Amino acid sequence: MMFLSLSAKAEERLTLWYSHQDNSFIELLVSEFQKENNINISLVQFDPEKIKAEILLGAQYGGLPDLVIFPSDFIGLHSLMKLSSIPKGWLSPELSQKAMMTAYVDDKFWGVPVIQGNNLLLYYNKKLVSQPVSSWHDIIDTKQKWLDKNILPIGWNYLDMYYFIPFLSAFNGWPIIDGEISLNTPEMVKALKYYRYLSEQKIINPECNYTCSQSDFIQGKEAYAINGDWAYQDLKKAMGDALGVALLPTVDGNVMHPMSSTIVLSLPNYNRHAAHKKTLIKKFAKFIQRSSIQKLVYKETRLLPTSDKLLNRYQQQATGDEKILFKQFELSKPMPSTIKMSIAWQAMAIGFKRYEDGLSAEKTAEFMQHIAIQQWKRLSKK
Template sequence: MFRNIVLLLCMFFSVASKAEQNLTLWYSHQDNSFINLLVDEFKKENNINISLVQFDPEKIKAEILLGAQYGGLPDLVIFPSDFVGLHRLMKLSRIPEDWFLSDISPSAKSTAFADRKYWGIPVIQGNNLLLYYNKKLVSKPARSWESLLASKQQYIDKNILPIGWNYQDMYYFIPFLSAFNGWPITDNQISLNTPEMVAALKYYRDLAKQKVVDEQCHYTCSQADFVQGKEAYAINGDWAYQDLKNTMGEN
């Protein structure tokens, strides 16, 4: 229920410079070591400098859209594949099919495909949503929502939020929808008015009403609260693991 998969893509913009000497890369991936590895390998093979600009995960979409509207887009960007649907608004350049390596699976390639064209190249597969817990606050981690809800009061009494995540981001809602056997697309058409959607939304809303999760807490807020011991559990991506490890250690 806590798991979802997104593919990060490396995209070329229609305003990309000729880039004989310099390229600018935007990204929001929290594991800097991975990005630096990619850049270092590229620099070894090419006499081109890469300027890196990192954004908060919740802000990069807006920054790209603003850049496309008012100017100032980078040459490349790494972002989740669900952004591909905005390729017109983001002014993305089409990727020639012969740029793909032969070992990239068809399913991975399909995540970059829209309107009969490819708009990116897969560079990371995974990006699963995970359930984290703070060992200082949780002795026996919950294995179901029923278990977590049964233990919520012990945390609330200590002014600790039972669990936190980026509540208002639809990406975090989708696992709840799938848990009720729903999905937002049917036969390639958006399909929202379903009994499964109604049941998932009611359950999702009820968690906020019970003060199990703070509905106003966004991505940065939730991660900060978890690190500071204000949340017992957190839903976050595997991309956040290294940050959490660096700040919380074995907890």
């Protein structure tokens, strides 16, 4: 957790929690807002794996912030997180329908989409790779060349199920189908077996987490890395012209479809605030949707705007890395924002640990579904 206070002899104070890796994006929003408003905004950055638990704890025992910025799938837990709904009038008319629907659950809006994308893609080191691979077969076929140089062919956060989803998609599977949790499927079994097969091929270190993998890639210890669009700016700063960007490799000729979502601004306990603080929060929510602010964020970070008009313009103008970023976003599939998706994440994570401990793929898929259904029944009774 990191704490930062951005202030300038301010009279009002707000606290904002977030977990996005590119903290320059958040700081940019806040500093631009403070240029027009006499306010102190305290920023608290959490590890992406911990912020959900922190918000749930804050909702249960007290201590919630005024504002949170997090992935849109969190809003499925709006009731447990004590989020206040967002009036539709707060949303910009330029907001894309796709982005808008990521914030819409249970007939209400629970967040203001700030940026979109949040999807995985393939990075490579141009000092090591002249032409990026297009399939997993290519990575496996050339693995010995890298291993002989004491370089891992590829790295990613293997135990994080967000990275598993594109493999599931390549086998035509998806965790939520027609609004229902769908984990005990032949597609899940095939994806689990293939995922383990890649680990057995020694092309990746399955024990290397997100921080470890990103660090190894930057240091030239990995030829390729799977990471999110959120990491582009950090990688570019660290590697400069050595950074390459490509589409995710195909699996037996099948395209991988990473999940995409929006990063939304949500309001815990908004209705309990005094009138003057409510006015300030609304002002901030509208400010971050301004066309000028969306342009500035894209210019500085290459994070995709939620405005249809701006998105289309930048896509038409895109060249080089930007062209790949847009193309991979087009190949992504929206992540459901329902509570069932939150349940599915937990069930997949627990089930995958069993799989790593030796449970068969078939039994793992069955176990994942069982956990998910039991959790859904428990939450449905509340």
